[in-house]
Structures are given as C-alpha cells and as structure tokens.
Amino acid sequence: MKLGIIGATGWLGSALGAGLLSRGILQPGDLVLLNRSGPRPDYHGHADVTWARDVADLVAQSDVIVVSVRPEDWPGLDLRAEGRLVLSFMAGVDAATLAGCSGRIVRAMPNAVAEIGASYSPFWAAGGVTEADRDTVRRLLSAIGTTDELRTETQIDLMTALPGSGAAYPALMAVAMAGFMRAQGVCEPIAWRAAEAAVIGGARLLEGRITEAPALLAAYRDYRGTTAAGLDAAEAAGFDRAIEAALSAATEKARRMAASPA
Ligand SMILES: NC(=O)C1=CN([C@@H]2O[C@H](COP(=O)(O)OP(=O)(O)OC[C@H]3O[C@@H](n4cnc5c(N)ncnc54)[C@H](OP(=O)(O)O)[C@@H]3O)[C@@H](O)[C@H]2O)C=CC1
Numbered sequence: 001m002k003l004g005i006i007g008a009t010g011w012l013g014s015a016l017g018a019g020l021l022s023r024g025i026l027q028p029g030d031l032v033l034l035n036r037s038g039p040r041p042d043y044h045g046h047a048d049v050t051w052a053r054d055v056a057d058l059v060a061q062s063d064v065i066v067v068s069v070r071p072e073d074w075p076g077l078d079l080r081a082e083g084r085l086v087l088s089f090m091a092g093v094d095a096a097t098l099a100g101c102s103g104r105i106v107r108a109m110p111n112a113v114a115e116i117g118a119s120y121s122p123f124w125a126a127g128g129v130t131e132a133d134r135d136t137v138r139r140l141l142s143a144i145g146t147t148d149e150l151r152t153e154t155q156i157d158l159m160t161a162l163p164g165s166g167a168a169y170p171a172l173m174a175v176a177m178a179g180f181m182r183a184q185g186v187c188e189p190i191a192w193r194a195a196e197a198a199v200i201g202g203a204r205l206l207e208g209r210i211t212e213a214p215a216l217l218a219a220y221r222d223y224r225g226t227t228a229a230g231l232d233a234a235e236a237a238g239f240d241r242a243i244e245a246a247l248s249a250a251t252e253k254a255r256r257m258a259a260s261p262a
C-alpha cells in the first residue's frame with residue numbers, strides 16, 4: 001500500500017510518519033509525502049521516501065491519503081481523490097465538506113500524545129467506506145496508539161474537545177499547581193517536581209484503570225484528611241464547572257468551524 005501524507009512534517013503528520021516507520025507498519029518506499037516548506041533530505045532517519053511535487057502528484061502515487069493540514073488550509077489543497085480512501089485528522093472539517101474531494105472519507109481525531117505512540121485516536125467512517133478500509137485505518141492508527149470506531153460523526157467534535165486536547169489540561173493543572181508552590185516560596189525546580197508528582201505520578205496510578213477514578217476519590221474522601229479538604233474546596237470553587245465549560249467551548253468551536261468552513 002502506498003500512503004500519501006499531506007502535512008507530513010507537521011505535529012501529527014510527522015508523528016504518524018515516525019510511528020509507521022519505527023513500528024515497521026510501512027516501509028520508507030511506501031510513503032509519499034507533501035508539506036508546504038518542501039522536501040527534506042532526511043525523514044525520521046530515512047532518505048528513501050518519496051516527496052510529491054504537489055497534491056495531484058501525491059494522489060497519483062497513493063492508494064490511501066492522510067490529510068493532516070490545519071483546517072484553514074483544507075480549501076487551498078483542492079484535493080481530488082476519486083477512488084481513494086481519505087483519512088482526515090482535521091478538526092471541524094466535516095464529511096459533507098470533505099466529500100468534495102470524491103474520496104471514501106474517514107475522520108480520525110488523534111492528539112499530541114501521538115509523538116510518543118500513545119494517542120487515543122477514535123475514528124468515524126462515512127458511507128461507502130469498506131471493511132477493508134476500516135482495517136487499513138486501524139492499522140495506520142496503530143502506529144500512533146489505540147483507536148475505536150465511533151457511531152456518529154457528531155461524536156468526532158466531542159473527541160476533538162477531549163482526547164484531541166492531548167496534554168493541554170494536564171499542562172494547565174501543572175502550571176497552576178507549580179504556580180501555587182512558587183507563590184508560597186518553594187523554589188522553581190521543586191515547585192515543578194511537586195506538580196509533576198501530582199499530575200504524572202497520579203496519572204500513572206490510574207493508567208489502565210481509569211474507571212476506578214470514582215472509587216479512588218471516594219477513598220480519599222473517606223480518609224477525611226487534607227486531600228478531602230482540598231477536593232471539597234476544588235468542587236466548591238467550581239472545578240467540575242470549569243472542566244464542563246472547557247469541553248463545551250472546544251466542542252462548540254469544532255461545530256462552528258464545520259458550520260462555517262474557511
Ligand atoms: N496538533 C494536535 O494536537 C492536533 C491536531 N489535529 C488536527 O490535525 C491537523 C494537523 O495539525 P498539526 O499537525 O498540529 O498541524 P501543523 O501546523 O503542525 O502541521 C501542518 C502541516 O501541514 C503542512 N501544510 C500546510 N499547508 C499545506 C499545503 N497547502 N500543502 C501541503 N502541506 C501543507 C505543513 O507544512 P510545513 O511543515 O512545511 O509547514 C505541516 O506539515 C489539523 O487539522 C488539526 O486540526 C487534531 C487533533 C490534535
């Protein structure tokens with residue numbers, strides 16, 4: 001299979017290319033790459049990839065095409081992909097808009113954790129996508145982590161808001177936590193290590209057992225100690241409302257982008 005990646009040197013496109021090559025899912029000769037800034041002598045340690053001249057050249061050389069450009073760059077691509085499977089990573093560019101390229105459309109929502117091969121990248125397939133196409137999508141996405149198929153396209157906007165945000169909310173928490181420590185006179189490196197202990201250490205404890213989060217919170221509350229006092233104060237200050245506001249705003253932005261394409 002020849003895979004064309006439009007946006008091959010971007011944040012996600014580059015992570016996909018790196019994962020496909022390092023996991024041996026595709027060989028360098030299977031990759032047809034395109035970006036805006038031009039060919040590079042080395043692509044993740046490989047020189048023997050193919051750089052397309054333009055979008056039409058990439059389509060001519062590819063069986064499957066990944067579109068990983070910013071949403072606002074989609075109209076300018078003028079992609080014509082009749083008979084091809086087209087896998088879009090773009091937020092807020094819906095299937096009705098993508099259908100203009102005449103390909104078989106799948107939308108996936110990876111995140112920045114693709115950089116370390118641990119993205120959760122759910123996908124949704126439009127009409128006309130075959131079982132073989134779905135297998136291809138699962139194989140490609142396995143290069144950057146895990147996936148599930150979604151039943152409706154509207155859920156892509158929700159996934160854009162949550163897993164799509166990658167490390168953003170953990171980073172937001174870490175910055176607030178380290179800031180509190182610094183404000184209390186803790187030196188910079190120890191402030192960051194304290195925040196890392198809570199954000200990363202806590203996440204590692206929950207890894208693979210996230211559904212146990214409510215029970216873990218109950219255990220802290222039953223303890224009736226300092227953490228219980230902190231949890232109560234966080235809730236009273238609107239912690240849940242802040243998360244809901246963030247995810248609603250991001251979902252709404254994705255919906256607005258789809259309703260008014262660039
Ligand atoms: N980053 C994220 O965390 C997430 C991103 N997404 C979606 O993934 C898509 C890609 O995002 P991201 O990787 O962050 O974006 P980047 O800005 O990092 O990369 C965009 C890529 O597109 C290339 N490009 C831009 N215009 C053209 C063009 N006309 N022809 C060919 N290539 C072009 C750029 O080339 P060059 O390198 O030369 O500039 C670059 O390689 C977006 O649509 C975004 O909504 C979805 C979930 C999470």
Ligand SMILES: O=C(O)[C@@H]1CCC=N1
Pocket residue numbers: 091160164165
């Ligand atoms: O912030 C963004 O727009 C990108 C796309 C979806 C998630 N991150």
